[in-house]
Amino acid sequence: MPDDVEEAAKLRSALQSWGLFVVTGHGMAKEFLDDILEATRRFFHLPLEEKQKCGNVIDGVKFQNEGDQLHKYTLESGRVTMDVLKAMAKLLNQEENFFINMVGERFKSYSRFTYYPPCPRPDLVNGLKPHIDNSVITLLLMDKDVGGLQVLKDGHWVDVPVLGNDLLVVVGEGMEIVSNAIFKAPWHRVVTSADKERLSLATFYQPEPERIIGPPGVLVHEKHPAMFKKCLVQTLADGYWDAFAAGDRTVDFLNVRINAEADAELEAHAVVVNN
Template sequence: MAGSPMELSLITEVILKAMAKSLNLEDNCFLEQMGERSTMFARFNLYPPCPRPDLVLGLKPHADGSAITFVLQDKEVEGLRFLKGNQWIRVPVIPQALLINIGDQAEIMSNGIFKSPVHRVVTNSERERISVAVFSSPDSDKEIEPIGRLVNDSRPRPYKKVKNYVDTYFQYNQQGKRPIDAVRY
């Protein structure tokens, strides 16, 4: 993984600018909503071997509450799955690769154009799995909302303005609900 939070901040900036360009928007429109005090936090995950992986998940289905999530997967043991339609798709291990995931806050800012995918982690019966996830989120004092130029008659605004989405995320996630649904009209 990149060597410091500063490097990940630069990667976040590059990704958010590229997302804006792909939608023919001003380069900094997503960055402006992130604010000057955007936050990053890391979670280190250890999934020990589980004799009954058919009965035990390593991490329940969820979508990330961040804007962008960086995941450094275990270099040998798979476990990450994305939900596509009604089917769980395995994510292959690519050694030395950094997986970049869109979170709920980028979905809100993009007016639903970029989707925050539901994913989970499965356990392995024979081997432990280790991963690191770094979550990049807007400043908790900044309000985020869909970018105005992305709202029109064919794509109406589905999300309210929201401040400190991470609090909403943890509240609804604990209840087993999809947090992004709490900020829909």
């Protein structure tokens, strides 16, 4: 994370205008990340009956974690996430545990491995529809060779470049709430390729579900009033998929937002729904 004043300014600008940034020098070996993506590829190429043998739900009820590589990646990505949250706090001139204390040190994480097969009509089908993550932040390990992730910026979809072994941090609505909308959660989507498959591993970090989160008083003042009501994290989680299905933001679907960010936000939302 940047200590240099100029680099810190660039990071803050990226978080305020784009809602995402690239993490380099994260400490995870290239070979390790390559192995994770290759294991993911092998799994998705298995016949359905072989995939079903890897289920981690016992008797349809009890869930158990599986996978030594995923366990190691979870530990490593958790370390990166803590560093990211500390750096984001410093950008707002707060002590480094500012956001960690609000979301809880035992915040939840879950990983989603996604396979996007080639699509003969990529002009008609999205790999993943436009949405905003309900996380505090999302840590994304993307395909090293094939792009497809796009972010909405000023009413236009912009391609996120292929990053190799670098990681992408995406701001979620949880962070937008606890930063009082200083850091923006971006609309993003995945488009398909006509002739190439694509893989990704997204790890979503969410506040402890029993937490009540809202804009902290230190970030609320006359020129920047509270943008959101206080809300139980579990309520946000429960409402996410209904909001996703409706093509809406969770904070709007659940009426958590106090001050809608005027015409620019509404126009951006219209573009997302209509494209």
